[in-house]
Amino acid sequence: MKDAMILLIEDERQIRRFVRSALENEGLRVSEAETRREGLLAAGRCQPELVILDLGLPDGDGAKFVDDFRAWSAAPVLVLSARSTEYDKIGVLDAGADDYLTKPFSIGELLARVRALLRRGRARPGAEASRVSFGDVEVDFALRQVQRRGEPVRLTPLEYRLLAVLVANAGKVMTHRQLLHEVWGQATGDNSHYLRIYVGHLRHKLEDDPAQPRHFLTETGVGYRFQL
Amino acid sequence: MLSSILLTEDRKRPAGWRYGLAVLACGVVVAGLLPFRTHLDLPNTVMFFLLTVVVVALMAGRGPAVLASVLGVALFDFLFVPPRFSFEVSHAPHLLTFAVMLVVSLIVGQLTAGLRAQASEAARRERVARGLYGLARELAGAVGVEQVDESVARFLQEQWSAPCRLLLPTADEHLQAVHERGGVVPALDVALLMKVRDAQRPLQVPAGDGTGRQVHVLPLLGATRNRGVLAVALAERADDIGPLLEALAALVSTAVERLHFVEVAQAAQLEAVSERLRSSILSAFSHDVRTPLTALYGLADSLVVGPPPLPDQARDIAEAIRDQALRVNGMVGNLLDMARLQTGPVSLRKEWQPVEEVVGASLKLLGSALEGHPVRVAGLADLPLLEFDAVLIERVLCNLFENAAKYSPPGAAILLDAAVGPLTVELRVTSGGGGFPPDKLEKVFDLFERGHAETAVVGMGIGLAICRSIVEAHGGAIRAFNPPEGGGCVAFCLPRGTPPLIESEALPLEDELG
Numbered sequence: 001m002k003d004a005m006i007l008l009i010e011d012e013r014q015i016r017r018f019v020r021s022a023l024e025n026e027g028l029r030v031s032e033a034e035t036r037r038e039g040l041l042a043a044g045r046c047q048p049e050l051v052i053l054d055l056g057l058p059d060g061d062g063a064k065f066v067d068d069f070r071a072w073s074a075a076p077v078l079v080l081s082a083r084s085t086e087y088d089k090i091g092v093l094d095a096g097a098d099d100y101l102t103k104p105f106s107i108g109e110l111l112a113r114v115r116a117l118l119r120r121g122r123a124r125p126g127a128e129a130s131r132v133s134f135g136d137v138e139v140d141f142a143l144r145q146v147q148r149r150g151e152p153v154r155l156t157p158l159e160y161r162l163l164a165v166l167v168a169n170a171g172k173v174m175t176h177r178q179l180l181h182e183v184w185g186q187a188t189g190d191n192s193h194y195l196r197i198y199v200g201h202l203r204h205k206l207e208d209d210p211a212q213p214r215h216f217l218t219e220t221g222v223g224y225r226f227q228l
Numbered sequence: 229m230l231s232s233i234l235l236t237e238d239r240k241r242p243a244g245w246r247y248g249l250a251v252l253a254c255g256v257v258v259a260g261l262l263p264f265r266t267h268l269d270l271p272n273t274v275m276f277f278l279l280t281v282v283v284v285a286l287m288a289g290r291g292p293a294v295l296a297s298v299l300g301v302a303l304f305d306f307l308f309v310p311p312r313f314s315f316e317v318s319h320a321p322h323l324l325t326f327a328v329m330l331v332v333s334l335i336v337g338q339l340t341a342g343l344r345a346q347a348s349e350a351a352r353r354e355r356v357a358r359g360l361y362g363l364a365r366e367l368a369g370a371v372g373v374e375q376v377d378e379s380v381a382r383f384l385q386e387q388w389s390a391p392c393r394l395l396l397p398t399a400d401e402h403l404q405a406v407h408e409r410g411g412v413v414p415a416l417d418v419a420l421l422m423k424v425r426d427a428q429r430p431l432q433v434p435a436g437d438g439t440g441r442q443v444h445v446l447p448l449l450g451a452t453r454n455r456g457v458l459a460v461a462l463a464e465r466a467d468d469i470g471p472l473l474e475a476l477a478a479l480v481s482t483a484v485e486r487l488h489f490v491e492v493a494q495a496a497q498l499e500a501v502s503e504r505l506r507s508s509i510l511s512a513f514s515h516d517v518r519t520p521l522t523a524l525y526g527l528a529d530s531l532v533v534g535p536p537p538l539p540d541q542a543r544d545i546a547e548a549i550r551d552q553a554l555r556v557n558g559m560v561g562n563l564l565d566m567a568r569l570q571t572g573p574v575s576l577r578k579e580w581q582p583v584e585e586v587v588g589a590s591l592k593l594l595g596s597a598l599e600g601h602p603v604r605v606a607g608l609a610d611l612p613l614l615e616f617d618a619v620l621i622e623r624v625l626c627n628l629f630e631n632a633a634k635y636s637p638p639g640a641a642i643l644l645d646a647a648v649g650p651l652t653v654e655l656r657v658t659s660g661g662g663g664f665p666p667d668k669l670e671k672v673f674d675l676f677e678r679g680h681a682e683t684a685v686v687g688m689g690i691g692l693a694i695c696r697s698i699v700e701a702h703g704g705a706i707r708a709f710n711p712p713e714g715g716g717c718v719a720f721c722l723p724r725g726t727p728p729l730i731e732s733e734a735l736p737l738e739d740e741l742g
Contacts, residue, residue, distance in 0.1 A: 014523030
């Protein structure tokens with residue numbers, strides 16, 4: 001984790017200031033940029049392990065940056081956005097950003113997201129673990145087995161596939177579109193109620209309190225995030 | 229010369245003038261021929277009379293041509309055939325000459341007059357067609373119904389000297405004349421006009437003003453609906469005018485309909501532009517206010533958490549700054565939401581979804597704000613799917629939970645439960661504490677109205693007003709009451725509608741998943 005290079009693209013100096021100091025206190029290195037254009041140049045120069053991207057840059061669209069950046073880098077992108085712009089968020093997440101933080105955010109939240117994304121980014125080169133456990137649930141992907149408190153849990157094929165996609169993208173916000181595409185093989189939004197119903201099934205089978213889930217989290221208006 | 233004669237129509241000259249012309253023409257020929265009577269053979273003379281008949285037929289039509297034929301034979305017999313100045317016939321073959329001359333005159337006269345009538349009819353049609361074409365072009369460029377009315381009135385005046393009146397439906401579906409031209413078409417019975425419009429069939433009624441005019445009432449049939457009526461007062465009964473009037477009515481309805489759709493499109497465009505403007509002003513404002521608030525919150529937070537550790541007092545102050553920034557942010561959010569919801573139509577992104585999910589999301593969003601108030605959730609798992617905008621309903625739930633926590637004594641639980649009705653699903657958030665003041669159960673949803681004005685709890689009285697706007701935009705209703713068990717309750721219902729069918733998926737066989 002130490003020494004990781006973080007690229008911070010944000011046009012407001014005071015926000016850059018406290019984000020930078022928070023990251024540096026964690027022993028991370030920070031490079032700054034004020035615009036999308038500068039950000040792309042800086043990304044090429046410093047090869048960041050994580051990009052923190054403000055959605056309200058003066059020279060536009062965050063989705064465009066992610067598009068360009070994804071052409072050559074798989075490093076995670078954390079988006080900073082204001083509330084009430086769900087649709088901009090969906091655009092930038094669909095383009096390949098990994099997570100977002102709603103302004104204003106606390107330093108604790110910021111660091112938690114940064115750590116989670118850096119872990120994800122570093123874990124990526126290796127193959128995914130064949131066994132994953134969260135809460136009192138154990139998933140063995142090699143055996144296609146799901147157990148809760150030592151008891152086998154029966155999932156339908158679609159539920160299992162959805163669980164597998166969510167676990168493989170743990171910590172990352174998955175938009176409705178992305179999940180529909182990965183699990184159902186379609187990108188249309190018409191059937192998004194199926195997705196919601198199946199996430200509900202997983203919660204009822206795997207969460208202690210399905211109304212207040214701890215692992216299958218809803219990002220309202222955007223999608224879902226699976227948290228280990 | 230010939231064409232100008234041909235194009236002069238019968239009805240433009242009075243009958244006396246035309247028959248007089250026939251008599252005059254015969255007189256002129258006689259006067260011209262008499263001096264040369266001795267030099268001319270009788271057959272030559274006959275030719276001149278035939279020529280006269282042709283000229284009269286061309287200039288004055290069938291009747292005068294018949295008169296000229298008969299008069300010609302009579303004058304020829306009386307003045308040129310011996311014995312002169314008597315109708316007696318001395319030479320029998322002359323009778324044959326007279327008979328043949330009469331027949332030839334009549335036939336030539338009728339043929340010529342027919343030709344002339346055809347030519348003039350063709351010319352008339354051409355003129356009408358040209359007029360219609362000109363009218364069509366004018367109507368295509370018209371930018372208002374007044375202009376349509378004016379063009380049609382001018383066309384009818386030029387073609388048939390016919391006054392007209394164009395009546396279009398008003399907003400409340402009554403017919404109203406676009407422009408009242410005093411007395412040109414007598415005020416027609418409104419019921420009659422409505423009948424024509426609704427039956428969509430033309431009607432002909434006497435004008436009843438002593439001029440003998442017939443009023444043709446034509447419905448203007450649009451592609452989607454009837455656009456009004458056109459009343460034309462024509463002087464004569466013309467059988468072939470029907471199709472022309474129909475063509476005219478079609479032209480006018482097309483023009484009126486086009487103007488109507490232009491108007492609709494402009495209104496829609498205006499609305500879209502103002503909606504876009506509104507939303508971009510609000511998001512620009514939101515961005516501009518939140519940016520310094522984010523900096524303020526983050527900088528204060530970095531003082532609290534970051535090294536080096538602050539003395540206790542300074543740390544408390546930094547925390548206070550951070551928390552106040554968060555509160556201002558909450559207020560700004562509420563104000564912006566209110567501005568968005570109250571300044572125009574709310575655009576909803578409705579999707580079918582379980583209620584449980586949005587409840588979980590709002591509880592997670594509130595996080596520490598509900599500290600000290602355990603939330604109990606009951607009866608959500610079996611609710612049908614509802615169609616709503618998740619972001620907005622999450623907002624409603626957050627506001628209700630926050631409100632409940634604000635006005636409950638510390639440690640009191642907050643209860644969320646649901647009741648399924650035949651048409652709606654009601655969600656209820658019940659808080660502990662004293663409940664709402666009984667006289668304010670209605671007013672708590674008003675903007676800037678606070679249920680507990682005298683308490684020390686901070687707030688602006690926007691939260692519940694936002695809830696009401698959102699719920700009402702979904703076609704639901706919201707109410708507040710104090711349940712007999714104590715505490716206060718806010719309940720809102722959403723329509724059930726017809727949820728999409730869900731194909732259930734069978735559990736796999738044991739050997740498939742183990």
